[in-house]
Structures are given as C-alpha cells and as structure tokens.
Amino acid sequence: MFLRLFEMKRANPALAVALLATLALAAIGCGDAAEPGSVGDPLEVTFLANEGFLLHSGDSKVLIDGLFREGVDGYGKLTLEQRELIETAEAPFNTVDYVLATHLHDDHFNPLASCRYLNANPLAEIITTRQAAERIEKSCNDFGKLNTRIRVGLNEDASVGSTSLDSLVIESIRLHHGATSQVDNLGFRVTIGGRTIVHLGDTQVSPDEMRAAGMADKPVDIAFVPYWYMIDDDWLPAVTEVINPRLIVVMHLPPEGSRHLTTYGGWEPLVGTIKHRFKNAVVFSQPFETQIF
Numbered sequence: 001m002f003l004r005l006f007e008m009k010r011a012n013p014a015l016a017v018a019l020l021a022t023l024a025l026a027a028i029g030c031g032d033a034a035e036p037g038s039v040g041d042p043l044e045v046t047f048l049a050n051e052g053f054l055l056h057s058g059d060s061k062v063l064i065d066g067l068f069r070e071g072v073d074g075y076g077k078l079t080l081e082q083r084e085l086i087e088t089a090e091a092p093f094n095t096v097d098y099v100l101a102t103h104l105h106d107d108h109f110n111p112l113a114s115c116r117y118l119n120a121n122p123l124a125e126i127i128t129t130r131q132a133a134e135r136i137e138k139s140c141n142d143f144g145k146l147n148t149r150i151r152v153g154l155n156e157d158a159s160v161g162s163t164s165l166d167s168l169v170i171e172s173i174r175l176h177h178g179a180t181s182q183v184d185n186l187g188f189r190v191t192i193g194g195r196t197i198v199h200l201g202d203t204q205v206s207p208d209e210m211r212a213a214g215m216a217d218k219p220v221d222i223a224f225v226p227y228w229y230m231i232d233d234d235w236l237p238a239v240t241e242v243i244n245p246r247l248i249v250v251m252h253l254p255p256e257g258s259r260h261l262t263t264y265g266g267w268e269p270l271v272g273t274i275k276h277r278f279k280n281a282v283v284f285s286q287p288f289e290t291q292i293f
C-alpha cells in the first residue's frame, strides 16, 4: 500500500481511532488551534525563493515549497550550494517535521530533491498533492522504503484534510491553480508555536471561492499570499475580507531583473504599491533572509 492518507506520524496504532476522531473535528473547524495573539515561542521565518519558506518555532519546523531545483525562468532561483544545504538537511533544514509542497510546478517542487531530503532526514514526512506524490513514485528509486512518509494532502472528494504532531497542526485545503488549470494546488493552514499561518500556494481562487474553501473559518496570524492578490482589485477582498490576517507575507515576487517586473515598472514600484496598500505587508527580498515574528 502506498500514498496512504493521513497516516499518523509516530502514532501508537491503538490510538489511531481516537486521533482520527480528533482530526475529524479539527478538519471541520472545531480544533484547538490557538487564537491570534496567544503567542508561544518566537516564529522564525526563512525565505528561500518563490513561495519557499522554512518555519521554525520551538521544537517544530515546517518546510514549504522549498524542495525545487532549477526552477522556472523569470522566477526566483537558489544557488547549487543553497539547494545542497536544503536537500542534505543541513542546519537549519535539519529536524524538519513536515515538508509541504503546494503543487508540482518546477519553481515549487522537484521529485528527486524530495526523495533526497527524505533520505537525509528520516523524521520528515511530505504532504502534497496526488499529482506530485505520483511524480515522486515515478522518479524515485527509493520510493519503496519512503512511501509511508509521502502523504497526499486530500482525497479527491475532500475539501480539507488535517494531520498533527504534538503542537503542530497541518490542514490541507483545496485552492485551485486557475479555474481551468489541470494542476492541483493545495493551500495549507499550519498551527505552529501558538500561531496560525496560511500559505496559499499558486492559487487563483476568487474571494467567494476563498470563503467557500473555509479560509474565513479561523483567525489567521500570518497569511503567505502570492503578490497577484495584492495588486488586483477583484482578488483583493480574498485577503482583506476573507482571510483578514494580522500580517501578510508577500510571495512569488519576481526577482530584480525579471521580465515579469516590466509591467509594474520594476521591483521597487511593485513593492512600493503593495506596501502602500497594505500596511501589514512583509516583503522578503533575498534568499535565506530570516525574520522573526
């Protein structure tokens, strides 16, 4: 059996029924996620590139969209040395509990990098889309010994899935990558260090779709939002009214010199516009830049 859904990490099988009952409650919004402001340990956020981040608070670490390789032209890239550090689970990328991959595009995910990381960090599990998990299965010689640590975030008919480890709770939420896109995209709601963060991946859902996906159901401390939501008046209410976070980390900004910046007049005008509209926007500009919240 492979690609088992929500297999409990490090769980005693005898507890599985009770734990699954707890997870079912969490999945419909009755979990014990902390309210915004009930702060535990500091939350350290390290930017990688595109929508890649390492979250670290207390004993918990989550790596999101950080296992990619060459990336995509016009978007963020990492040096080979930086990628080696991540894939070989060198500090600070050691002791990661969960690796989350929102979707299989090359600027977010690479199947071989994912296998290599799982071998380097035997405690980590990956939660991703079925498409990305199948790509790992096809690409990875070690799939047979790694498959129990590769989870599909959602069944085809589910809208929210959930898994947890001590104080760390991960919920997967279906948020499409474009109304007609064939690429599945997951948003993640992560409770870490007493804070609730959401990471939207490359979604293009409308404000109504954002609400229907349950993104207004829980207060959010920090939302990781692709920049296109911050400059489009039609999409903007998805952030300001539906998610309504305390802070917004702006994601997927094209790097300086990218052709994708020409329509905005460059990096500074684009970031300036976003910061003018959103006083609570946080922008990371360099790979491996860390901020503490």
Ligand SMILES: [Zn+2]
Residues within 6 Å of the ligand: 103, 105, 177, 202
């Ligand atoms: Zn994408």
